[in-house]
Amino acid sequence: MEIFKLKKDEDYIELNNLLKTLNWVASGGEAKALIQEGNVMVNNEIETRVRKKMRVGDTVKLYEYEAQVKAPN
Template sequence: MTQLEFELDRDHVELNQLLKLCGVCDSGGAGKALVASGMVSVDGMIELRKTCKIHAGSTVTFEDVEIRVRSAAG
């Protein structure tokens, strides 16, 4: 499994944008399609809300990619 860390420099990031920013997909629209397909999970639960707010401390998983979101402040 590929593990990535995403440093969050604000309160939250939308799930579809996180997938784009981490290079999992090419655009926010493609990120929305991935989420809608039911293949993305947040903290172990399948997430179908494309613009779900992801906060520091969350873990997002898609296929063999795990994205750990952490605060830029530490």
Template sequence: MQIIKLREDFIKLGQALKAGGLVESGVDAKLVIQDGLVKVNGNTEIQRGKKLYDGDIVEFNHETIKIEK
């Protein structure tokens, strides 16, 4: 499990996927999110701009990212 430390109050889902190295670009993030391949806190998420806060868990391609303050 990777941990992403927040610099602000939140990070957007597409940014988190890039920061965690799970996708190479914003375009890749957009595509995998639109295709329903990304889960946030166990639920499929299709909004690239979904705001993630402290404690949120992102899952994609058998990888997990935890968001921490």
């Protein structure tokens, strides 16, 4: 499982931006399509909201990829 740390001034990151930041997708359009098609799971539930706010402790899964959002140090 990968770890994504929020920046000190961030409370959340939007799901589509998280997928791009993790390099799981090549573009925002690809992220949007995968999310809307029901291929992304957040906290073990299918998530179709493109701009879902991902907060500390949330997990995301896309196929064999998995990551958790952590607080900054």
